[in-house]
Amino acid sequence: MLSESGEPSTVHRESTLATLWRLGPYLRPVRAVIVGAGLSALIAQLAGLSVPLVVQRIIDGPLAERDLSTLPLLVLGVLALGVLEAGLFWVRRRLLAGATTGVEKRMRHDLYAHLQRLSVGFHDRWQSGQLLSRAVTDLSTIRRFVAFSMTFLVVNSLLVLAGLGLLFWLAPPLGAVLAVMSVPLVLLALLYEVRYRAAARAAQDQSGDVATTVEESVLGIRVLKAFGRGPHLARRFSEQARVLRGLELRKVRLLAAIWTAIIVLPELTLAAQLALGGYAIANGTMTVGTLVAAVAIAAYLRWPIDSIGWLLADANTAAAACERYWEVRDARPTVVDPPRPRPLPEPARGHVRFEDVRFAYPGSDSEVLRGLDLEIRPGETVALVGTTGSGKTTLTTLVPRLDDVTGGRLLVDGVDVRDLALADLRRVVATAFEEPLLFSASVRENVALGGIDVSDDEVRAALRVAHAEEFVDALPWGLSTRIGEQGLSLSGGQRQRLALARAVVGRPAVLVLDDPLSALDVHTEAEVEAALRRVLSGVTALVVAHRPSTVALADRVALLSEGRIAAIGEHHELLRDNAEYRHLLSTMDTPEEVMA
Numbered sequence: 001m002l003s004e005s006g007e008p009s010t011v012h013r014e015s016t017l018a019t020l021w022r023l024g025p026y027l028r029p030v031r032a033v034i035v036g037a038g039l040s041a042l043i044a045q046l047a048g049l050s051v052p053l054v055v056q057r058i059i060d061g062p063l064a065e066r067d068l069s070t071l072p073l074l075v076l077g078v079l080a081l082g083v084l085e086a087g088l089f090w091v092r093r094r095l096l097a098g099a100t101t102g103v104e105k106r107m108r109h110d111l112y113a114h115l116q117r118l119s120v121g122f123h124d125r126w127q128s129g130q131l132l133s134r135a136v137t138d139l140s141t142i143r144r145f146v147a148f149s150m151t152f153l154v155v156n157s158l159l160v161l162a163g164l165g166l167l168f169w170l171a172p173p174l175g176a177v178l179a180v181m182s183v184p185l186v187l188l189a190l191l192y193e194v195r196y197r198a199a200a201r202a203a204q205d206q207s208g209d210v211a212t213t214v215e216e217s218v219l220g221i222r223v224l225k226a227f228g229r230g231p232h233l234a235r236r237f238s239e240q241a242r243v244l245r246g247l248e249l250r251k252v253r254l255l256a257a258i259w260t261a262i263i264v265l266p267e268l269t270l271a272a273q274l275a276l277g278g279y280a281i282a283n284g285t286m287t288v289g290t291l292v293a294a295v296a297i298a299a300y301l302r303w304p305i306d307s308i309g310w311l312l313a314d315a316n317t318a319a320a321a322c323e324r325y326w327e328v329r330d331a332r333p334t335v336v337d338p339p340r341p342r343p344l345p346e347p348a349r350g351h352v353r354f355e356d357v358r359f360a361y362p363g364s365d366s367e368v369l370r371g372l373d374l375e376i377r378p379g380e381t382v383a384l385v386g387t388t389g390s391g392k393t394t395l396t397t398l399v400p401r402l403d404d405v406t407g408g409r410l411l412v413d414g415v416d417v418r419d420l421a422l423a424d425l426r427r428v429v430a431t432a433f434e435e436p437l438l439f440s441a442s443v444r445e446n447v448a449l450g451g452i453d454v455s456d457d458e459v460r461a462a463l464r465v466a467h468a469e470e471f472v473d474a475l476p477w478g479l480s481t482r483i484g485e486q487g488l489s490l491s492g493g494q495r496q497r498l499a500l501a502r503a504v505v506g507r508p509a510v511l512v513l514d515d516p517l518s519a520l521d522v523h524t525e526a527e528v529e530a531a532l533r534r535v536l537s538g539v540t541a542l543v544v545a546h547r548p549s550t551v552a553l554a555d556r557v558a559l560l561s562e563g564r565i566a567a568i569g570e571h572h573e574l575l576r577d578n579a580e581y582r583h584l585l586s587t588m589d590t591p592e593e594v595m596a
């Protein structure tokens with residue numbers, strides 16, 4: 001098992017079979033369907049394989065003896081076998097489609113649920129594209145393997161064995177010829193498939209690079225023109241296009257080679273069988289019908305033999321996809337519910353206390369917080385100030401347990417946050433981050449995310465507190481207006497007010513706000529500030545402040561320096577007594593009245 005710090009590259013490579021074996025729990029519920037579908041495919045293929053035997057009967061019977069009385073029955077037999085083959089193929093497809101898409105859905109659901117449980121530290125380390133490709137491409141690869149390659153690897157192997165057995169029974173020398181030719185065909189197909197996939201992957205990556213260059217130059221056309229960098233980029237682009245052409249040609253060369261083998265080897269088999277069969281017929285040791293049947297069986301086995309190679313390669317690709325899937329699933333969440341959670345006193349008062357808190361990011365030698373003590377009394381607003389990179393954001397993530405302290409403890413109403421059920425803690429503590437992220441959903445849904453079973457009235461009340469009701473009502477569909485990445489764009493101030501509404505909608509006892517007035521113009525700042533004053537009344541709040549106007553909202557200010565609270569007190573006291581605080585404030589965009 002991996003710890004949560006497991007990175008994509010640290011995963012140990014298991015054998016293909018061992019990796020695919022882990023699909024077991026997902027396949028077990030649909031094993032009857034998979035076996036049924038496999039049997040349908042096998043019976044269909046065996047029906048096809050037996051057609052040459054009927055042809056042998058026709059040639060050696062009615063045709064050789066010039067007695068057509070049994071011909072209609074034998075022709076009907078061929079027709080029945082054909083219908084059975086087609087019908088069973090249909091059954092296989094119908095059976096597998098529902099079962100395998102169900103497997104894919106369950107695996108995708110479990111991956112998503114697991115991603116939600118993993119802590120932010122994991123998401124910091126993994127690129128979202130890596131997770132996305134596992135959730136989409138790798139799972140489709142696994143589904144295709146289960147739906148097709150897995151079944152046919154078994155069915156075609158059995159079919160080839162049955163076909164060879166049949167040939168050896170009909171005419172041993174002709175069976176031996178096919179058996180000898182099958183080995184290089186399977187090996188060549190396997191080798192080719194591995195090489196072709198590598199070449200296809202390289203071409204795909206290269207075409208991704210070409211697309212990125214086009215996208216960047218279209219988006220950055222102004223910069224390119226302004227700096228006269230157009231010709232430079234054009235040279236880079238044509239070099240990339242040249243490499244892409246080379247990779248595409250490599251694919252074509254590989255394809256040409258394998259098709260030569262796929263055509264030549266069976267033709268050689270045919271020639272050898274005809275030669276041997278011809279002599280045997282001349283010697284009277286074989287009938288014409290037997291030779292025709294043997295040649296027809298060899299032709300029928302052409303695809304199954306050739307397919308075994310690439311089905312094996314496909315199993316390898318599916319194993320790689322499985323491995324990438326389990327890489328994420330094996331990462332264990334580090335922030336979890338305690339075995340026996342302690343209840344919070346009701347009603348929560350919102351008394352927050354950091355005791356000798358230490359914190360270091362995983363993999364980092366130096367601690368961001370080094371023995372920090374801080375108390376925020378119920379109903380009090382404490383502003384947190386400190387230089388860039390001093391650890392303010394880090395500190396705020398510890399309260400709702402987005403990360404756990406690495407030393408000391410953090411208490412809410414006297415209970416260590418690690419002893420509380422996460423759901424209880426996050427019901428009491430609400431957070432608004434520096435970047436007010438909105439989801440592609442309605443205003444209502446975006447705000448209601450902040451609580452459980454939130455009614456429209458509560459959403460409206462939260463919007464009112466956050467000073468956002470007026471602009472929301474002015475949106476084309478009011479509360480139902482779709483916003484976020486794929487919806488209506490909102491201004492920075494509007495986004496921050498919605499983030500505030502989201503934070504207060506669940507009526508939390510503790511509010512943690514990371515720089516709620518960042519990047520606002522003076523007018524918007526005044527509006528959000530007014531909203532903040534209302535939000536902060538009556539709750540315990542820890543507010544990261546990057547500007548004096550936020551500091552002015554607080555009852556007390558805490559100065560974070562070198563991993564500890566270096567000073568705490570009212571703004572005017574600190575301004576009077578603490579040189580570091582004075583210096584810090586002088587570096588902020590400070591209006592006269594705050595410095596007074």
Ligand SMILES: Nc1ncnc2c1ncn2[C@@H]1O[C@H](COP(=O)(O)OP(=O)(O)OP(=O)(O)O)[C@@H](O)[C@H]1O
Nearest residue numbers: 124361364368386387388389390391392393394395
């Ligand atoms: N996910 C992370 N992994 C490793 N180190 C991190 C991570 N996030 C932050 N840090 C480091 O921790 C230190 C504190 O960062 P933090 O974001 O808490 O500072 P901050 O005081 O909020 O800064 P700012 O005022 O610029 O927002 C910095 O040195 C930063 O590089």
